[in-house]
Each structure stands twice: as C-alpha cells, then as structure tokens.
Amino acid sequence: MESRVVITGLGAIAPTGNSIGEFTEGLRKGKSGIRYCPDLIKHEFLCLLGGQPQLDETEIESFTNRFSLVKLRSMGILYGCMAGVEAWGDSGLPILPHDADEPDWQSGCFFGSNSNGLEAIEQAIRLTKKGEVKRIGGRAAQQAMNSGISAYLGGIIGLGNQVTTNSSSGNTGLESIIESYYRIKCGLAERMLAGSSEGSNYHIWAGEDAMTTVDSIHSVIKGKESILQREDFYQNPDKACQPLSQYANGFVPGAGAGAVVLESLSSALARNATIYAEIVGVSVSSGAGTEGLLFDMNERGMRNCIGQAIAAAGIDASEIDLISGHLTGLPDHDLAEVKAWVKELGRQGEDFPLINAPKSMLGNCFAAAGSLEVIASILQLHHKFVHPSLNAVDLHSAIKPLIGSGKVPSNTIDEANLKYIAKGSFGFGGVHSCIILKKWQNS
Amino acid sequence: MLLNDRIVITGMGVVAPNAIGLHDFHIAIKTGKSGISFISELEKLKFRCQVAGVPPISETDNTEFREKYRLANLKSTGILYGIMASVEAWRDAGLPEPDRCNPDDHTGCIFGTGSNGVEATSYGIEILESVGVHGGDGCNFLQVLNSGVSAYIGYLLGLGNQTTSNASACNTGTEALIMAANRIKMGLAERMIVGSSESDSPYVWAPFDSMFATAQGFNATPEKASCPMSKNATGFVPSSGAGAFIVESLSSAKERGARIYAEVLGGQINSGGQRGDGSMTLGNQKGIVKCIQDTLRVTNVRPEEIDFISGHLSSTIGDIREIQGWSTALNLPEKSFPYINATKSMIGHCLSASGAIETVGTILQLYHGFIHPSINSEDVHPDVEKLISPDSIPQTAIERTLRIAAKISLGFGDVNSCVILERWGN
Numbered sequence: 001m002e003s004r005v006v007i008t009g010l011g012a013i014a015p016t017g018n019s020i021g022e023f024t025e026g027l028r029k030g031k032s033g034i035r036y037c038p039d040l041i042k043h044e045f046l047c048l049l050g051g052q053p054q055l056d057e058t059e060i061e062s063f064t065n066r067f068s069l070v071k072l073r074s075m076g077i078l079y080g081c082m083a084g085v086e087a088w089g090d091s092g093l094p095i096l097p098h099d100a101d102e103p104d105w106q107s108g109c110f111f112g113s114n115s116n117g118l119e120a121i122e123q124a125i126r127l128t129k130k131g132e133v134k135r136i137g138g139r140a141a142q143q144a145m146n147s148g149i150s151a152y153l154g155g156i157i158g159l160g161n162q163v164t165t166n167s168s169s170g171n172t173g174l175e176s177i178i179e180s181y182y183r184i185k186c187g188l189a190e191r192m193l194a195g196s197s198e199g200s201n202y203h204i205w206a207g208e209d210a211m212t213t214v215d216s217i218h219s220v221i222k223g224k225e226s227i228l229q230r231e232d233f234y235q236n237p238d239k240a241c242q243p244l245s246q247y248a249n250g251f252v253p254g255a256g257a258g259a260v261v262l263e264s265l266s267s268a269l270a271r272n273a274t275i276y277a278e279i280v281g282v283s284v285s286s287g288a289g290t291e292g293l294l295f296d297m298n299e300r301g302m303r304n305c306i307g308q309a310i311a312a313a314g315i316d317a318s319e320i321d322l323i324s325g326h327l328t329g330l331p332d333h334d335l336a337e338v339k340a341w342v343k344e345l346g347r348q349g350e351d352f353p354l355i356n357a358p359k360s361m362l363g364n365c366f367a368a369a370g371s372l373e374v375i376a377s378i379l380q381l382h383h384k385f386v387h388p389s390l391n392a393v394d395l396h397s398a399i400k401p402l403i404g405s406g407k408v409p410s411n412t413i414d415e416a417n418l419k420y421i422a423k424g425s426f427g428f429g430g431v432h433s434c435i436i437l438k439k440w441q442n443s
Numbered sequence: 444m445l446l447n448d449r450i451v452i453t454g455m456g457v458v459a460p461n462a463i464g465l466h467d468f469h470i471a472i473k474t475g476k477s478g479i480s481f482i483s484e485l486e487k488l489k490f491r492c493q494v495a496g497v498p499p500i501s502e503t504d505n506t507e508f509r510e511k512y513r514l515a516n517l518k519s520t521g522i523l524y525g526i527m528a529s530v531e532a533w534r535d536a537g538l539p540e541p542d543r544c545n546p547d548d549h550t551g552c553i554f555g556t557g558s559n560g561v562e563a564t565s566y567g568i569e570i571l572e573s574v575g576v577h578g579g580d581g582c583n584f585l586q587v588l589n590s591g592v593s594a595y596i597g598y599l600l601g602l603g604n605q606t607t608s609n610a611s612a613c614n615t616g617t618e619a620l621i622m623a624a625n626r627i628k629m630g631l632a633e634r635m636i637v638g639s640s641e642s643d644s645p646y647v648w649a650p651f652d653s654m655f656a657t658a659q660g661f662n663a664t665p666e667k668a669s670c671p672m673s674k675n676a677t678g679f680v681p682s683s684g685a686g687a688f689i690v691e692s693l694s695s696a697k698e699r700g701a702r703i704y705a706e707v708l709g710g711q712i713n714s715g716g717q718r719g720d721g722s723m724t725l726g727n728q729k730g731i732v733k734c735i736q737d738t739l740r741v742t743n744v745r746p747e748e749i750d751f752i753s754g755h756l757s758s759t760i761g762d763i764r765e766i767q768g769w770s771t772a773l774n775l776p777e778k779s780f781p782y783i784n785a786t787k788s789m790i791g792h793c794l795s796a797s798g799a800i801e802t803v804g805t806i807l808q809l810y811h812g813f814i815h816p817s818i819n820s821e822d823v824h825p826d827v828e829k830l831i832s833p834d835s836i837p838q839t840a841i842e843r844t845l846r847i848a849a850k851i852s853l854g855f856g857d858v859n860s861c862v863i864l865e866r867w868g869n
Contacts, residue, residue, distance in 0.1 A: 044575030096718060102729055103716020114588045118564065121646065125565050128649040131489040141650035142723050142855055145557050146589045146610035146795075151856025155717035160730065163714040163858050164618060165610040167589030175607060179622075182629065203564065204587075206571050286597050286606035287546060301603065304548065428585060429594025431606050 005184045006440065008273040009091025009261030010375050011083035011195070015051030015254050015362050018059070019086060023372075024379050028412055030388040032238030032361050034252050043202060049233060049240050051254030051363030052200040053079060067156050071139040073123065076116030076199030079257035079368070080149040081156060084111065084193055087259035088157055092273055093191065096158030106267075108161025108189045109150050110180045111259070112172035112196035114367035117144040118203050149197055161189040170326070170427030171284070172196045173258060173370025178282040178433055180262045190267040197257030198368040205253040242391035243327035243334055243357035244399055244408055251328040254363030258371030260378070275440040276382045280420075281313025287430035302340035302432050306424065309434035310344075315420060317345040320353050320436075322386060322416075324377045324423045327357035328364050331396060337426065338399050352403040353422075354413075360390035370425040374435065377421045381439045386413040450624045451867065453701040454536025454689035456528035456638075457803045460496030460682045460790045463504075464531060469807050471789070472815040473840045477666040478790050479680050488645055492657035494665035496682025496791035497643045498524060512599055518566055518586055521559030521642030524685035524796070525592040526599060529554070529636050533600060536689035537701055541601035549633035549695075551604025553623045554593040554687070555615035556639060557795030560586045561646045592640055604632045613755070614712075614854030615639045616686060616798025621710035621860055623690045633695040640685030641796040648681040656724075657681060658758065669792070670819035671756035671785035672766070672827045672836060679757040682791030686799030688806075703867040704810045708742040708847075710862035721857040725761060731768035734859040735851065739772075742863045746773035749781045749863075750845040751814045753805040755853045756785035757792045763826045765853065770830045780831045781849075782841065784817040798852040802862070805850045809866040814841040 012019065015033025016026030026033070033051040040048045063082055064072055072078055088095065096104060120143035127136050142148055147165040154163035162183065168175050173196035180192035198204065233240040241252040268275055285308065287301020310317055323341055327334050341355070342348050358373040359365075365372055380386055389408050421437045455465055460478030462471035471478070478496045485493040508527060509515050517523055529552075533541075541547075563586035570583075585591050590608040597606035605626065611618050616639035623635035641647065651657050658678040661668030669680040696703055713734045715727025739746065752769060756762050766783075773780065786801040787793075793800050808814055816837050823833045851861045 043571050096716070098718070100716075100718045103714060103718045103727070105713065105733065108714070114590070115560065115564070117558070120650070121558070121561060121564055122568060124649045124653075125561075125568065125646050128488055128645050131487075133488060133490055133649045133652050136650050136653035138654040141654055141656070144650050145612050145855060146608075147557070147612050147615075147854070147856055147858075150610075151612065151723060151858070154714050154856055154858070155723055158716040158718050160714050160716045160718075160733075162618075162712040163611065163716075163856060164614075164712070165589075166607055167610065168607040169588050169590055169594070171607075172590070175605075182625075182631075186625070186629065188625075203567055203571060206567060284605045284607075285548065286551065286602055286604060301546070304603070427590075428588070429590065429597055429606060431590075431594070431597075 004265035005181050005279045006268050007276045008263045008268050009087040011086030011259040013053045013079040013083045014256040027387040034237040036234045036237050049237050049252045053256050073119040074143045076197045077149050080197030083257040083259035084153045087261050091261040103158045103160030105160040106190035107159050109153050109159050109163045109193045110176045111150040112166045112176040113149050117148050118201045120144040168431045171425050171431040171433050172367040174425035174433040178284050181279050184264050191263045195259035195371040196367045198255045198366045200255040243329045244392040246394040248329045248331050252363040254365035256365045256368045258375045277378045278438045280438045281309045281436035283308035284433040299336050299340045303344040305432035305434045306344040313436040320420045320422050321418045322421045323355040325357050326424050326426045342402050349404045352407050356389040374423050377423045386416045449693035450707040451696050452704045453691045453696050454532040455803050456531025456687040458498045458524040458528050458685045459800050472804050475816040475818045479665045481665050490652045493662045494668045498684045518562040521640045522592045525640035528685040528687035529596045532687040532689050543601040546601045546603030548603035550602050551632045552593050552596050552606045552636040553619045555609040555619045558647050561644050563587045611858045612854030614852045614858045615795040617852035617860040624707045627692050634691040637690050638687035638799040639796050641683045641794045643683035669758045671758045672820045674822045674824045676758040680791035682793045684793045684796050686803040705806050705864045708863045711737040712860045715857040717857045726853050732772045734861045735772035738861040748847050749849050751782040753850045754785050755851050766827050766830050780835050782814050788818040802850050805848050809845050809848050812844050
C-alpha cells in the first residue's frame with residue numbers, strides 16, 4: 001500500500017531572511033542576500049562576496065538556551081536546528097518533552113550536510129597539534145561527525161524513526177527530501193523532517209573559491225557597457241550572481257538551511273494540517289563524470305533524471321508551469337542544464353515553461369541550496385506567484401535561442417496560476433535529482 | 444511500491460586493521476587476530492589512549508593502487524580505503540570492467556562516512572592560513588565534502604544510479620546496507636555498491652579521547668585494549684578502515700550467474716530520540732529493543748532461529764545496555780540465547796566504517812560456517828553474566844553450518860540499525 005506524500009511544514013534560515021515569512025517576502029520582492037565580505041581578502045579570496053544569514057547574537061543565544069545547546073560551534077548545525085524547529089512548529093507537530101519516555105516512532109529525520117562540523121573539526125585540529133587533546137571538550141565529537149545535524153534535531157524534537165544525514169554536494173538538499181519521500185511512500189514512516197544546511201565557514205568557501213566562484217576579471221566582454229568590474233560588484237553585490245546571463249562567470253557562495261516536513265496524506269488529513277503541496281514524482285541519479293572529470297555536469301545524466309521524475313509523476317511534460325533551476329551562474333553548467341530541460345521536456349522557445357534561478361538571490365548555498373530552493377518552489381505554488389530571476393536581463397547568447405525571451409521573469413509575476421513545478425539540483429560527482437511538486441487543491 | 448524482490452549479497456571487499464582483503468580477513472577473524480597496536484604519534488600528541496587500529500597497507504601496495512587509479516594526490520585515507528574495498532567488492536562480484544563513458548544506470552552507490560575528509564580539511568586550513576586560498580590543490584575540496592568517497596567510487600566505477608553518502612555516526616555502515624536494500628526492493632536500482640569508511644587520523648580520534656570515550660590503561664598492552672563484554676572494558680579503541688558490498692536483486696544475480704553469499708532478509712533503522720534513558724551518546728533501551736523486534740517482525744524470523752549475533756559491542760558501558768536490549772527483545776531462556784561475538788575485540792571501533800567491516804565479517808562467518816572468537820572476553824562483566832551465559836561468547840572459533848545471523852549497529856545521536864542475513868543455499 002503506497003502513501004501519497006504532502007508537505008505540511010516549512011522552515012528557513014537564508015541569506016535573505018531568518019524565517020519563512022521573511023524568506024517569502026524576499027522572494028516576492030526579488031531581494032538579494034549577497035553582501036560584500038571584506039574579511040575574505042586576508043585569505044586572498046578571488047570572490048569577496050557571499051550570502052550569509054544575518055543572525056544577531058541575541059537571537060542565537062535565545063535559541064541555544066531554549067534547547068540547552070551547550071558549546072555549539074557549528075553554524076551549519078545551528079542553522080539546521082533553527083530551520084528544523086521552525087518547520088516542525090509550522091506543521092503543528094509537538095516537540096516532545098525531554099522527560100518523555102518514548103520518542104515519536106513514526107517521525108524521522110533526513111537532514112543533509114556537506115561539512116557542517118568544520119568549526120568543531122578546526123578546533124580539534126588546532127588543539128591536537130598543540131598536544132592539548134584534553135581541552136577539546138565533550139561536545140566536539142557530536143558536532144564533528146557528519147551526522148551532527150540530524151543527531152541534534154532528533155534529540156531536540158524526540159524523533160524515533162530513521163534519523164540520518166545524507167551528503168551529495170550540491171544535490172544534498174533535494175536528495176534529503178527525495179529519500180524522505182520514499183520512506184513515507186513505502187510506509188516506513190508517517191512523517192519526516194527533511195532538509196539540509198551549510199555553515200558560513202570560510203574553509204568551505206575557500207574550496208569553492210579555488211575552483212568556481214565569481215571572478216569578474218574574466219568576464220569583461222568588450223563593447224558591453226553593462227559589464228561590471230570586480231570593484232563594481234563590491235559596491236553592488238546584488239548584481240554579482242547572474243545565472244542564465246550573458247555575463248555570468250561563476251557562482252557566489254552562500255550559507256543557510258532549509259527544512260521541510262513531509263507527511264503521509266492520511267496523517268496530514270487526520271490531524272487537519274495545512275497542506276502546502278504534494279510531491280508527485282522524484283528521481284535521483286548520477287552521470288558518473290562521463291567527460292572524465294568529477295566536476296562536470298553532464299547533459300545525458302540530467303536528462304535521464306528529469307525524465308524519470310516526470311514519468312514517476314505520471315504527467316505530461318507540457319503540464320509543467322515553472323522550472324526552478326539549479327542554475328548557479330557557471331555559464332557552461334547553466335547552458336548544459338537548460339539544454340537538458342529543453343530536450344527532455346521536448347519544449348522550446350515560446351513553448352518552454354517559465355524558469356527562474358533562486359540562486360540569483362541566495363547565492364549557492366551548496367548543501368543547503370536544494371532545500372531552500374524547493375521551499376521557494378513550494379511557496380510559489382502555495383502563494384500563487386513566480387519570483388524574479390535577478391540579473392538575467394541579457395540572456396546568455398546560447399541560451400536565448402533555446403527558451404525565448406519572456407521565459408525568465410525579471411519581475412515578480414503575481415496571481416500566477418501554477419499547478420506543477422519541476423525543481424532540479426545537480427552536484428559535484430555528476431549527481432542529479434529532480435522533483436515534481438503539485439499544488440494542493442483539497443483533492 | 445515494494446516489489447518484494449529478494450535481495451542478495453554477491454561481492455565484498457574489506458580494508459581492516461587486522462587484515463586487508465577478504466581472504467586475509469577471513470583467516471584473521473577466525474584465528475582471533477588483533478589489529479590493535481601502539482601508535483607513537485598519539486603518545487607525542489598526549490592522547491590518553493595511545494593504541495589504535497590502522498589497516499596494515501604496505502607502502503608498495505598503497506603506491507601501486509594510487510597509480511593504477513590515478514589517486515596520487517588523494518589525501519584522505521578514508522576515501523582511499525573506501526575505494527579499495529569497493530574495487531575489491533566489484534571484482535569479487537564478477538562485475539565487468541567499468542565503462543565510464545557509458546555509466547550503468549542500474550547500479551548506484553550508498554557509501555557512508557563519519558569524517559573522511561579530515562586530512563583534506565586540515566590541509567585546506569593550513570593552505571588558507573599560510574599561502575592563501577589559491578596556493579593549494581584545487582581537487583582537495585572534493586575530499587573535504589562528506590560525499591567525497593561516494594563521488595570517487597561513482598566516478599571510478601561508472602555508476603549511473605543514485606550515488607550518495609549517508610552518515611549516522613557508528614550506525615552508518617549497517618544503515619547504508621538497509622537503505623540500499625530498500626532502494627532495490629522499490630525497483631529503483633538493480634544493484635548498489637554499499638559500505639562505509641573512516642580515516643585514520645588523530646584529528647578524528649581526538650574528540651573521543653577528550654570525552655573519555657576511549658580505552659584507558661592499555662597503552663602497554665594494545666592487543667588487550669578492546670575487550671567488549673569484559674569487566675576490564677574501559678572504553679573503545681579508535682580505528683579505521685572500510686568495508687564494501689555489492690547488494691543486488693536476486694533476479695539480477697541469477698541472470699549474471701553470480702555467486703551469492705547471503706540473502707538480506709530485512710532490516711530496520713530507528714532512533715531512541717534521546718528520550719527515556721537515551722542521550723546523544725547513549726542509546727535509549729526502548730529504541731534498541733524496538734529496532735531488533737521490528738527486524739524480526741519484518742523478516743519473519745523467530746528468535747530461536749538466530750544462530751549468532753554480531754554485536755555492536757564496542758568495549759564501553761554501552762555493551763551492557765546492548766546485551767540487555769538483545770535479552771529483552773529475544774526473550775529466550777538463558778541456555779537458548781544465541782552465540783554473540785564482537786568483531787571490535789580484534790579491530791577496535793572503526794567508527795562509521797564499523798558497520799560495514801563487521802557485516803563483511805558476519806557474512807564470511809555465515810558463508811564459511813564458523814563463529815569467530817570474541818577475544819579479551821575471558822572475564823565477562825558481571826552485569827553481562829546476569830543476562831546471558833558466558834558460554835554464549837565464543838573464546839575460540841566454532842565451526843558449524845549456520846543459517847541466520849543478526850547484525851546490529853548503534854551510533855551517537857541515539858540511532859540504531861539491525862539487519863538479518865541468511866546464508867544462501869539453505
């Protein structure tokens with residue numbers, strides 16, 4: 001017996017806002033969360049831009065006190081816990097008292113991360129090198145382990161089903177939701193808290209910077225007045241992240257967390273929960289780096305993944321109203337992705353659906369990207385709007401002929417009658433995932 | 444949704460502290476060979492516990508393997524071990540040479556880790572602070588990611604199905620096996636490379652040493668340090684390595700004419716929610732019992748059918764709680780309690796790799812018909828003795844035909860997983 005799976009709770013800690021309310025407002029207004037981060041210059045970062053959640057000390061302290069989170073160093077774990085608690089509350093589900101005898105056996109957690117524990121690991125490395133292992137303290141191991149985030153969330157809420165962490169680089173967030181979906185669909189759980197988080201840690205960004213971030217020096221194309229030099233970006237950071245654009249030349253690193261409560265339809269109906277959307281089809285696959293590089297995107301793999309998700313949803317490609325792309329601002333990758341959508345949907349030019357890039361506002365929140373972006377999709381379905389894709393007025397010359405000029409909204413579209421949204425995520429190692437969301441209409 | 448296809452194991456690979464490769468590991472666990480030794484670096488760094496288990500890979504083998512797979516710059520030992528075990532499992536299963544240009548869409552990978560990238564992280568921090576971001580090796584970044592190990596395996600073996608890394612602390616390896624079996628049961632893949640690995644680095648072990656979780660008082664007698672179920676147990680011995688399986692649908696295995704080691708009858712993953720008597724670091728008794736009982740239920744196996752249990756048993760206070768869990772869940776008279784052994788007595792606690800390495804051991808025992816000794820358990824802890832007879836804990840290998848084995852793994856975060864395996868051909 002298969003269960004239908006719906007979404008009943010949302011939580012976000014994003015560069016554009018620290019709650020679902022702020023995040024929704026940011027999407028509607030096309031607000032950029034990218035800021036100038038002058039601190040990065042001392043480590044010789046090429047890109048001095050980033051999208052970090054703006055949390056003040058009192059907010060953090062009040063949260064950590066509320067849940068007795070002692071000596072929590074990892075920002076990724078903090079963001080994940082905050083988003084997770086918001087989503088759980090949003091769905092109307094209870095946080096079990098600490099002296100409860102048993103956890104909620106039917107609720108689990110699948111919360112992804114790429115390297116959340118870096119702050120704890122860094123401290124452990126420093127002290128170990130100095131021969132001061134004893135000073136590391138009893139709270140380091142649980143943060144340094146990859147599964148720190150799910151272990152913290154499971155303990156805060158009292159989850160008794162599977163509690164684990166997944167990781168597949170840029171694919172992580174969407175994959176966590178897909179794994180949760182399967183678990184509920186097969187009847188192994190009634191509710192899953194899914195999501196992912198990424199800390200604001202320079203060591204994560206350093207790795208990205210060494211490879212693929214924005215570097216305006218390389219982007220200067222003669223004869224184009226709108227080109228911004230690197231310094232201009234620093235005065236106008238909101239202009240830097242430009243997926244699909246003629247001038248895109250890399251991504252801007254971001255951080256944050258997104259959390260989603262997935263639930264069997266019967267459980268959601270039984271407790272009269274607000275239903276945001278239904279997940280009707282998913283797929284996760286890999287392209288195995290066919291071009292010989294671990295870092296490559298490959299069109300064939302992406303196409304397979306998109307096709308499988310649509311087939312699983314049992315809908316026709318023509319029914320998709322909006323694509324929320326992975327679209328990072330790396331021109332080759334963006335082009336490969338658009339080609340994959342065009343070919344697999346069999347829709348081109350004016351027939352192509354609307355497409356937008358949440359990363360144009362959030363930057364690439366990496367492990368957190370998929371979950372924050374799928375939340376953006378759910379909010380657009382639920383609140384009937386399409387958020388703008390910033391900085392894409394001049395479409396990439398190879399993309400423009402494929403999808404028609406009006407398909408990338410530069411302003412918010414209100415009263416949008418959306419029924420199906422396709423969301424894709426792709427990651428290093430040639431991994432892909434795709435999910436088809438359907439607007440919930442009490443049927 | 445569940446197609447109820449039967450799931451079997453057709454290949455295995457192992458990199459363990461007491462042996463490299465299936466053949467040597469088989470002999471090592473049968474003869475009770477310890478892989479724990481004194482590590483002078485830990486003494487220099489003033490660790491309380493200066494013994495550990497490190498896979499004995501020779502310099503020549505290491506270099507040869509790295510050259511063959513173009514991994515000269517790989518810094519993470521955890522990723523290296525994971526690739527080695529996976530390649531062995533792939534060969535052992537008789538799968539064809541990988542073709543990266545035509546990825547196999549029916550084969551995927553769930554390969555877990557707790558902190559594989561720590562060597563790369565350490566290197567990244569050094570580079571950032573000495574010569575700046577762009578002074579180092581650009582490929583280092585991929586190893587820092589939790590999913591580095593699965594990304595490398597997927598790339599080297601040309602996998603087109605899901606390729607990901609799971610993490611649930613010391614529960615990771617067994618969880619990966621259950622998740623992969625579920626994926627195949629749902630008809631989403633034909634076969635999966637499954638496993639887990641852990642790096643050997645003082646940086647992985649330091650936080651555990653700092654929290655008094657590691658073995659104390661055995662620096663002069665390393666081979667005695669890991670003594671699960673014994674009254675001498677003072678903490679776990681940190682170690683490293685990797686285990687890997689090829690998990691496959693029965694129809695696919697039969698079609699290929701593959702040798703089948705065992706059938707995965709089923710498994711369960713749950714959490715005690717850090718409620719009741721559970722916490723971040725110690726399992727809720729009810730969660731452990733429920734995990735075992737649910738596994739028996741979904742597999743239709745009666746407690747008395749279990750020939751032996753491969754425990755999580757890490758040489759800590761948790762051992763007693765685990766035995767209590769088994770005793771409650773099986774609810775058998777003392778003399779009917781199955782044999783139980785601790786692979787960690789020989790290899791220490793390979794952390795996230797433990798579940799996979801120990802399950803390789805479990806399957807070798809089923810397939811070859813022996814139950815390996817649980818070394819250093821001569822002096823059984825009085826609280827264990829209250830629950831089960833010391834005769835249930837083998838001191839030397841017991842040779843006999845076996846049918847059913849149960850394997851359990853437990854982890855920080857109060858997470859549990861249990862899997863039941865049946866020897867093929869019974």
